[in-house]
Amino acid sequence: MNNNSSLSHRKEEPENGILYIVGTPIGNLNDISQRALNILKNVSYVACEDTRQTRKIMNNFNISNKLISFNKHNSSIKIPKIIKDLKEEKSIAIVSDAGMPGICDPGEDIARSLKLEGMDLICVPGPCAAITALVTSGLPSSSFVFEGFLPKKKIDREKILLEISKNAKTTIIYESPKRLKKLLKELFEFCGGEREIMIARELTKKFEEHVGNNIYEVLEFFRDKNIIGEITIIVKGIKERDLIPNKLVIKKDLKDLISSGLTLSAASKYLSKKNGLKKSEVYNLI
Ligand code: SAM
Numbered sequence: 001m002n003n004n005s006s007l008s009h010r011k012e013e014p015e016n017g018i019l020y021i022v023g024t025p026i027g028n029l030n031d032i033s034q035r036a037l038n039i040l041k042n043v044s045y046v047a048c049e050d051t052r053q054t055r056k057i058m059n060n061f062n063i064s065n066k067l068i069s070f071n072k073h074n075s076s077i078k079i080p081k082i083i084k085d086l087k088e089e090k091s092i093a094i095v096s097d098a099g100m101p102g103i104c105d106p107g108e109d110i111a112r113s114l115k116l117e118g119m120d121l122i123c124v125p126g127p128c129a130a131i132t133a134l135v136t137s138g139l140p141s142s143s144f145v146f147e148g149f150l151p152k153k154k155i156d157r158e159k160i161l162l163e164i165s166k167n168a169k170t171t172i173i174y175e176s177p178k179r180l181k182k183l184l185k186e187l188f189e190f191c192g193g194e195r196e197i198m199i200a201r202e203l204t205k206k207f208e209e210h211v212g213n214n215i216y217e218v219l220e221f222f223r224d225k226n227i228i229g230e231i232t233i234i235v236k237g238i239k240e241r242d243l244i245p246n247k248l249v250i251k252k253d254l255k256d257l258i259s260s261g262l263t264l265s266a267a268s269k270y271l272s273k274k275n276g277l278k279k280s281e282v283y284n285l286i
Pocket of ligand 1: 232
């Protein structure tokens, strides 16, 4: 590898024996970089999540390089083949359907395998929905937690939701439009309705939309809507001063919830989850 190439503006050619992790657009095809196009055109072949999807991008830029399929179902067979080809001095690009490979997409395992083999890999950075949503949210963005898709299993999911409710850092979540309302209800239960949130829908595309302010308002906004498109969620961290549960505040919340119609048991359950306490600790406040 040429160590002086990092600040170069020339259209460098792919080097033999190198795997290139190439970022591709998350919607707007004009977001592809010159460097990405050059690598996709000139590597020995492109390993991609879905050959039809990548062929569309390549056709758009008049690139007709060889494509092979590389996804979570065939990666255990394809990784050794790619490593063998790299050792035989081929240059290879890996792309996912959209955005950065390795971010909730194939790419993570092959990067790990190459590192374990002591081999070089280079990233040609491109758009990533998580970062695009984060920087447009107006929420603290220099220190954050990326959760990707939350686990489906209830016990694992509730553990992460509790972590999010107590985390002082901004959290980024990916979710399908079909499950957004369920997730918003869970966030309401764990973080409370006043927590700041932004829903970024269809980033970089024609119908891009940013919906915020707090969880309550966002739930109301989507209540009667049929949600479509791709969604990234940004949740503000809890304020430091709210991190230690204040028993007087919890007691007041408990009384408010009971007077608005919840049973003592249901109100205690909600507040125990919200504050990371045992249900009995909340129950016994009254
Ligand atoms: N590797 C991709 C990246 O770098 O962002 C993420 C792939 S993951 C399988 C797909 C998820 O990313 C979607 O379900 C959605 O949560 C998010 N996403 C992708 N494109 C998006 C867009 N244009 N607007 C909002 N969210 C998007």
